[in-house]
Amino acid sequence: MSTRHTFYALNPATEQTLAGQFAEHNQADVNLAASAAHEVAKSFRQTSPKTRSLLLQAIADCLEEQREAIVERANLESALPPARLNGELSRTTAQLRLFADVVEGGLWQEAIFDTANPNREPLAKPDIRRQNIGLGPVAVFGASNFPLAFSTAGGDTASALAAGCPVVVKGHPAHPGTSEIVAKCIAKAIEAQQLPQAIFTLLQGTSHELGQAVVSHPAIKAVGFTGSIHGGRALFDLAQSRSEPIPFYGELGASNPVFILSHRMAEHAQSLAEEYILSMNMGCGQFCTKPAVVFVAKSKASEEFIATVRQGIKQQPGQTMLTGGIKHNYLVQSEERASQSGLTRTQSQPDNGVPSMLFETTSDEWRNNPQWQEEIFGPQSIIVVCEDDQDMLQLSTNLAGSLTATIHAEEPDYPIASRLLDELEEVAGRIVFNGWPTGVEVSYAMVHGGPYPASTMPASTSVGAEAIKRWLRPVAYQSVPEALLPDALKSQNPLSVRQSVDGK
Template identity: 50%
Template sequence: MTFTPHGKHLIAGEWLAGEGTFRSAPAHGTPHEFSAGTVDLVNRACEAAEDAFAAYAATSREDRARFLEAIADQIEARAEAITTIGTAETGLPEARLQGERGRTTGQLRLFADHIRKGDYLDRRVDVALPDRQPLPRPNLRLMQRPIGPVAVFGASNFPLAFSTAGGDTASALAAGCPVVVKGHPAHPGTGEIVAEAIHAAIRDTGMPAGVFGFIHGDSHAVGAALVQHPLIKAVGFTGSLRGGRALFDLCAARPEPIPFFGELGSINPGFVLPQALAARGARIAEGWAGSLTMGAGQFCTNPGLVVMPKGVLADAFAKTAGDMLAKVAPQVMLTDGIAEAYRAGATRAAGIATPIFEGVSEGRNALPSVYKTTADEFLRDHSLAEEVFGPLGLIVTVSSEDQMLDVAEAMEGQLTATLHLDDGDMELARRLMPVLEQKAGRILANGWPTGVEVADAMVHGGPYPASTNFGATSVGTMAIRRFLRPVSYQNIPEALLPEDLRGF
């Protein structure tokens, strides 16, 4: 099928236009005009979500599972058109968009299976003990219930898997919560066609029209209005530390503060331990270069920093990595603004650390750069620990095992941390593990963090500033917990209990 964006907003089952417009800025192809979101449109979408909440929260798990599967089917029915507009808007290659589409539909189907099982409800029962002394115990039943309408912000770097029908939307809908999405202006057409798929699934399954809303927006005012709307009960966000923190502060300052589940980025440190460096330093360097440049480094799990013992082996590691990066062709970045920020980050690093290889990036194209510094300098200058979104790497050399521990302890919260180790490194690894458990949501051994498996045991989150809620994940089935709250029912007649708690 072919697709030409109409540029409208989806509110209560209708496609509506606003007063102003903005123009997309695709990596290639024809720009399109899109209706700009407004505070009034946000208000109407939130009211529609609230109107749909009671009916949607009361749907059966089976009905919601079929709805999620219908969304996946409708996305697949638009597969070619999604790839076409997605590659044009973002500059990402077709294979990446196709893989991400499969990840997106896979998440929807995973949550369908998850809610069918019912374990996420965490049902608990304490039977009444009327004869207990000195006081009787009432009948108590507990179950997780949906919290209400959820706001979701599309991510710049994942136009499908972390955007309109991504993990935040899938988990909120699975929980029984209506969703209002603010589409990302970097790929508005991609967001719109996926919103059309969800709209079609709503009609096919008879869900309330307001269960999903989609608003285009290229201004901060739209996002601010959404998180501050009194009918919104939680927010899912993937993006920059600066933007996420601003929205987090707005959520906290509301008359009724609400949880803000923000994934804000990470430098994802890797620790190359001595025996591993000696045995296979060149292979590790090659793997790092490949992971560092995957998708032009535009992954929140991009391994931007590696720590290793100083000496000739570290020098050889740096040379191998630099040689590998010198062979990488320019890659198109997601937006002009992201490309500009990447160049600024590289310039900042070059003023502090020693260049190993520096690619000259121009316009929206990016070439990788890698730098080297000492642990002493790294510990002195906090800016070296700041994320640079793009294919930039930093090698930090340490003079002792204790100094490697010092570097690990100085890290802020991370999405991931990696140990490259051999059998002879186990003692040092045991010393590092308690530190890394406090710093990261996911710890890897002898691998690379790019590529986040969508599975029950996955955690994609971590201590601040990697995310704003260290107990949550935005990937995997545990993501549904963000949009549920426990309700205890005391001596409530069976007929008044939620369907899933009757007879339990």
């Protein structure tokens, strides 16, 4: 591809330039990638589920072969420890293999039959059969906090390829070397399966204009994005303002509220405090499911809980954030929050890295300051002390959309927990009971999404088997001869997919 400029990656731990220079792709490159994807979209969509399954498995195998190189480079570009990155790479290959099973399983096709009734009065009923097909070329934006599992070969790419959609990835500029190694693995797998290379393209660059060009291109039919509310909302608005608006699946920001009810607190104050500290500081607080606000009721047990959390925060070692820009925003936003009345702050004093911060407030102050629900990306969280469990329940009725919501309760708490559950269903995509929200299982039932601002499309998930549906649309075939029908809709069912006939 033609390029005009190059850029380099920085090591966020040392702030030194890393080896390797990377092309700054431009509008011409976007045109080439998207047009090539459009050219092969129909033929790729019509490949057999087995073909796409083998492709996904081959990508996973290639990534495993390059594990050492991928982890080494990702560590340099993100400062995430090798153990975390090895786990993330295993999650990435597991996602690919899950979608290999999903695409062969056939449930995603949703083969639905309405049988004909030529004798129906006053009009004969036609034969109608329906299935899902791929939308066409999709764009995927790499995420800063997951250089593997939510980036070049991450869940969006895996689910889109499973759906039969070519993918144009806009790599995150913080880890271009990692993205390049992964992209070469994907290219190798595509070649091994004798498929056209145009079904996958990696575009790299540091400008906002590159991402805007990708979203604006008429060949792109949907977008997957994980990032900030500001950046995601700008791209969402762009996707909707096109002459042909397209789905924009944005995961933007969440406070992931946690409610600890009184009997649970009375029995487990110490362990809850320790688990909370671990969850909010995991990955330097840069997980999208970090518990950013915890609600507790006044009691001796909650006082013990808060005292333990304060002490634990003071002892937290400094951690390196993903990029200099993320570090700057974390420190500026935290200081701005600390300057507001109604909050107290406890923080660590590390020799290196950024400090962890705990804010505390009352339920009345929380009601008067809705801006405190806005996520600060980093190792920071707020404890809201309520008058009692009823006060806590009232606060649950005025929460912004979140990826998760958590309830900690013992059986005597269940009457309140039941009412709380009803409220939290309105605001969260996943509800956790007696656990912590960090850690998202890659499975068939998982939902990773939620009402805005957690996501722009709350009826979908970015993690788990159901993510494939983001890249599909239904088509009905009325009175089409059997010989011309897609395989999934033929009466002899050559693909052995589950077929729903007249609602059964």
